[in-house]
Amino acid sequence: MASIDPNFISFALIRWYGQHKRALPWRDTRDPYRIWLSEIILQQTRVAQGLPYYLRFAEAYPTVQDLAAASEDEVLRLWQGLGYYSRARNMHYTARQVVQDYNGIFPHNYAGLLRLRGVGSYTAAAIASFAFGEQVAVLDGNVFRVLARLFGITDDIAVPASRKTFQALADSLVPADAPDTFNQAIMEFGAIQCTPLMPDCMFCPLQQVCFAFNHGMVQELPVKSKAKAAQPRFFHYFVFRHQHQYYLRKRLAGDIWQGLYDFYLFESPEKHMPVGELVKELQQSGLQVEEQQVQLPRKDYKHVLSHQKITARFYLIETKSRLREEVLKETRLAAFSAAEIEALPKPVLISSYLIDAGILVNLES
Ligand code: SF4
Known part of the structure; x- marks a missing residue:
């Protein structure tokens, strides 16, 4: 030195x-x-x-x-x-x-x-x-x-x-x-x-x-070994809507975004998941959904965190009635109006979808 x-x-x-x-x-x-x-x-x-x-x-x-x-x-x-x-x-x-x-x-x-x-x-x-x-x-x-x-x-x-x-x-x-x-x-x-x-x-x-x-070493210093490449993750979000209410839940500890609100989520190891498979996953969690009810996503949303690269798809599901109490208990979902959603803390990815879908207006700064 x-x-x-x-x-x-x-x-x-x-x-x-x-x-x-x-x-x-x-x-x-x-x-x-x-x-x-x-x-x-x-x-x-x-x-x-x-x-x-x-x-x-x-x-x-x-x-x-x-x-x-x-x-x-x-x-x-x-x-x-x-x-x-x-x-x-x-x-x-x-x-x-x-x-x-x-x-x-x-x-x-x-x-x-x-x-x-x-x-x-x-x-x-x-x-x-x-x-x-x-x-x-x-x-x-x-x-x-x-x-x-x-x-x-x-x-x-x-x-x-x-x-x-x-x-x-x-x-x-x-x-x-x-x-x-x-x-x-x-x-x-x-x-x-x-x-x-x-x-x-x-x-x-x-x-x-x-x-x-x-010593002509300005570009070589400091020495910093490369961080590991970010892990890809694939999120499939189910946006349940009944009349003008949407179902969201607060994220728990042990993963990213603890304490923020998002939709019902199924994570898959692959980006592409046939809708039929996704519907089966929902049914296993007590959510009575038929394949015809599911509106397919229009685009992929990408979000890069320090160690993770997330690709998310949103599937809108219009329900004929409110989700049943047992389902809400099991899934921890709760119904919110658009105005209530505006006030909730949310990952940027969720806000982007809400704005694109016309559920929220772009007042975010
Ligand atoms: S800018 Fe930094 S690298 Fe360049 S001469 Fe000054 S201290 Fe050295």
Whole structure:
């Protein structure tokens, strides 16, 4: 690993930050609640996508007490479209934890913050330094990249064991008098100067000392082994409609989209399933459906998650009467009007279908 004076790096990054930082609302506050909110929303999310969600949550729930008092459905509905819904559920759980166990006051240091659900080492370091000025380094994808290039580190950043090396190095760079500004600076530098594909090396204040630049390794660093290919999944959704009501159910734990609402689902190992086979599956679950009742899907809906690639088809089934109580109990389905469905938290895939089918109007933002 190359050796560079830490004071030079922190000074250069902080000066660069003063000239180039973007004005973002969570940078104007030392309120740990707001900082935590922004950090949870921005995990695995670009700033441009996360910003409106941050503003929405900060407005709907100005304090941790307000968020704790909200229902899970409300929180998931406001989160809709941002993906990785476990973040929203953890966030809601943590708000309640802070209110109940900490009297509504966030722990004041890194170690205490780590005890909160959904708060890992990155988020704890961010809150501890931004809100409380603790001298602890943040380590996100941007920081990994900047450090790997500056110091010529070839450890695979996808391997958890590499974290120790990077964390120790990052910690050694954080100045005692400005840990918050330094952390903001190095992340912002990675986000807009030392970017993954087209870093602006020509106008970089660290060019002279940068190992990757001086050894022609900018494109090779950081080393990151490829993630496994996303698994394909094939969903067949049955949209039962009686008069102006539709049957949906809340998804359970143990799979994607926990707590969101979707239709009766049959998942198949293959994309193509003859309708007769699907109807048999429905009948086995007590749903009295005949093949002629099933309206065939018009198109496939595709949705890509981090580890899964979903292809979904929707089969509309008009029923002559309401679904029987035993069936509702067995399948956990419940009837909803279009207005009620609008207020439910739903996967984006389900919203797209509802809009295409004319059941909901496109008011989604
Ligand atoms: S010289 Fe290029 S690779 Fe090195 S820190 Fe600057 S922008 Fe990143």
